[in-house]
Amino acid sequence: MKELKILYLYPDILDLYGDIGNIKVLKYRLEQRGFKAIIDNYSINDEKPDFKNYDIVFAGGGADNEQKILAEDLIKYKEDIKQAKDAGVFFLLICGAYQLFGKYYKGVEGNIIPGLEVFDYYTEANPSRSNRCIGNIVIEAELNGNKTKVIGFENHGGQTFGIEEPFGKVLFGNGNKFGDTVEGFMQKNVIATYLHGPLLSKNPALADYIIKYCLERRYNEVIELEPLNDELENKCRLQLLQRFLEK
Numbered sequence: 001m002k003e004l005k006i007l008y009l010y011p012d013i014l015d016l017y018g019d020i021g022n023i024k025v026l027k028y029r030l031e032q033r034g035f036k037a038i039i040d041n042y043s044i045n046d047e048k049p050d051f052k053n054y055d056i057v058f059a060g061g062g063a064d065n066e067q068k069i070l071a072e073d074l075i076k077y078k079e080d081i082k083q084a085k086d087a088g089v090f091f092l093l094i095c096g097a098y099q100l101f102g103k104y105y106k107g108v109e110g111n112i113i114p115g116l117e118v119f120d121y122y123t124e125a126n127p128s129r130s131n132r133c134i135g136n137i138v139i140e141a142e143l144n145g146n147k148t149k150v151i152g153f154e155n156h157g158g159q160t161f162g163i164e165e166p167f168g169k170v171l172f173g174n175g176n177k178f179g180d181t182v183e184g185f186m187q188k189n190v191i192a193t194y195l196h197g198p199l200l201s202k203n204p205a206l207a208d209y210i211i212k213y214c215l216e217r218r219y220n221e222v223i224e225l226e227p228l229n230d231e232l233e234n235k236c237r238l239q240l241l242q243r244f245l246e247k
């Protein structure tokens with residue numbers, strides 16, 4: 001039986017707005033097609049994970065305080081994480097985790113939380129604590145050449161700069177900064193985004209994009225995923241897209 005191994009980083013600290021739902025969606029969509037999902041959790045004081053042995057590394061969002069708590073621990077794995085990323089392991093990073101993979105995060109008081117420096121972008125909190133990018137968001141991303149609307153919910157004070165390869169074009173909402181035209185960061189095997197939701201429950205095509213990439217990489221063959229019944233998900237998406245985009 002074909003399988004994918006998923007590593008969930010800091011599930012006890014980074015799980016804002018039910019980001020764990022992303023793991024559940026990946027597991028569900030794999031199992032529905034007869035694949036196996038092996039899910040390991042890692043948090044502070046656990047044994048060092050073998051990052052390159054996984055197909056997907058996932059980390060969710062968290063407030064500044066949570067980011068501060070784990071940053072020192074995460075940085076221990078900087079080189080291993082870079083190697084895994086360079087080897088093609090897929091990284092799905094939401095909000096707080098997105099920020100931590102860049103150069104640094106500068107908090108409201110000017111305090112610096114050092115990032116992993118896996119990517120060149122950096123994030124600085126908006127000086128006013130009460131003025132944050134909050135609300136529903138829709139972006140248009142390109143997944144294997146297909147333009148796909150990705151729906152989510154953002155809540156961040158952090159403004160991310162230095163993005164050369166965004167995840168998508170903003171159709172509704174803010175994005176990397178207040179009123180930005182682009183959102184997130186994307187490479188072949190990386191999606192780093194402000195979108196909670198959880199992201200994958202609102203965007204089944206995105207979940208399948210990740211699954212397909214990971215299965216093809218692991219088994220070195222072209223994999224056509226059997227379609228699943230996404231009738232309810234699609235009805236829900238239609239409703240949301242009408243609400244946000246057709247005014």
Ligand code: GLN
Pocket residue numbers: 016060061062063064067094095096097099155156157158159
């Ligand atoms: N600390 C971050 C910010 O407010 C992350 C928030 C989040 O993960 N939703 O910008």
